[in-house]
Amino acid sequence: MAPSNQTGTPPRHPDFALAERCRRNEPGAFEELYRLHSPRLFGLTYRLVGPNEAEDLLQEIFLSAHRKMALYKGEAALGTWLFRLGTNQCLDYLRSKRARLMLLTDAIDQDAPAAPAASGAVLSVVERMDLERAIDQLPGGARAVFVLHDVEGCEHREVAQYLRITEGTSKSQLHKARMRLRAALASGGKRRNDHDDLQGR
Amino acid sequence: MTICKDVEPQLSQMVDGHLPDAAAQATVRAHLEQCAACRGVLQDLERLRRTSRALGPMTPPNHLWLEVAGQLRLGETPKPIDAPRRAIPNPRGPLAQWIGLAAALLLVSVGAYYFVRPPNSAPVATQSNAAPAGTVEAVTEELSRATSHYEKAIAQLEALKKSEGNPLDSAAGKELQDRLAAIDAGLDSNITEARAALTQEPGNQAARESLFEALRRKVTVLQATISLMNEMAKGNQAGAAEAVSVFGKKS
Secondary structure, X not given: OOOOOOOOOOOXXXXXXXXXXXXXXXOOHHHHHHHXXXXXXXXXXXXXXXXXXXXXHHHHHHHHHHHOHHHOOOOOOHHHHHHHHHHHXXXXXXXXXXXXXXXXXXXXXXXXXXXXXXXXXXXXXXXXXXXXXXXXXXXXXXXXXXXXXXXXXXXXXXXXXXXXXXXXXXXXXXXXXXXXXXXXXXXXXXXXXXXXXXXXX | OOOHHHHHHXXXXXXOOOOOOHHHHHHHHHHHHHOHHHHHHHHHHHHHHXXXXXXXXXXXXXXXXXXXXXXXXXXXXXXXXXXXXXXOOOOOHHHHHHHHHHHHHHHHHHHHHHHHOOOOOOOOOOOOOOOOHHHHHHHHHHHHHHHHHHHHHXXXXXXXXXXXXXXXXXXXXXXXXXXXXHHHHHHHHHHHHXXXXXXXXXXXXXXXXXXXXXXXXXXXHHXXXXXXXXXXXXXXXHHHHHHHHHHHHHO
């Protein structure tokens, strides 16, 4: 019988060294961590909570990462750990906000508005900026599903855990979010062209 | 015979390669063969998905790092640990700022007491009937009440600091805190003005009154800060907003 390797502790990720340096408050260590990971987290925050609150929330995320650094044991990449922390912080924020006005569970119940001229593709090209704006218009729950799955590349299983919903709900909300975006981009693109026409006169 | 309504919800899964089995795939494909509308939707979904995946990271504005570093008190080159600073354990973040503010207010109010005290009055302990009783007693009572407010505030802030987690450590808390800080800065300039007027003209009743008015409002700001922290600690965002909203009306 082959001896099994049962040390109980998985090998530490190379990122653990940087985390250790941050914990010891070594000069420049936390800045290095910030520079490496803030762009992905800013994209995440910007799309999950919207442009107005993204900066404040990103700050909060890094402050709490600094506080919680001891909880990172090197079992995964630091980026993964930070992504989880950031996602949960954004979702907590949205949940607390929901008490007043916004709805994280605000799923898209009715079907997306019928796409214009049902035949054929309605999107010739999807501009990134248009897409960013359209994402910002999605209702809370569907928006979070879309950002986590389609932008960040999470599996439905992970999305379901983050949002405390079932995988089935995650799948159906994703489809509805995509159909909403398709409709928004189709009409938004059309409006922009009309506008250009007016400008051209 | 499959219809668009049944196929459409499966198109997302098709784009993701998640259609459950060969039979489901065959059904959807058969429908797509003869339905241009659904082929169009599929094409759009594929485009949308490609662009979504390409959205990627965003560089945050430069000042954000400075703000994070400032909050953490991380400098470019870390200062050696200096003893006086350690007097407040682990000074960091907004809470420490409030403690600093409360301590500063205490100094302001104590200083103000000696400053605005009528020049001819004796020290409180020995004073008997020197100055008009109403004025001096009112002044003394006002200031001692203010002082005890500050002391209580500091005690509460200290106690809160010891408990786990900073209740103001959220975007909402920061927003409210910023508003209080703005009000507080306004009061500071009122106080400075009143003090300047009193320096020129120590007996100026109006200046004295406006100084007291500013000090009274400082006490209220501090009280609001405490109730803000209490509400935030309880997770009551609405209550916290209410604690601050008192000021929106007056200033």
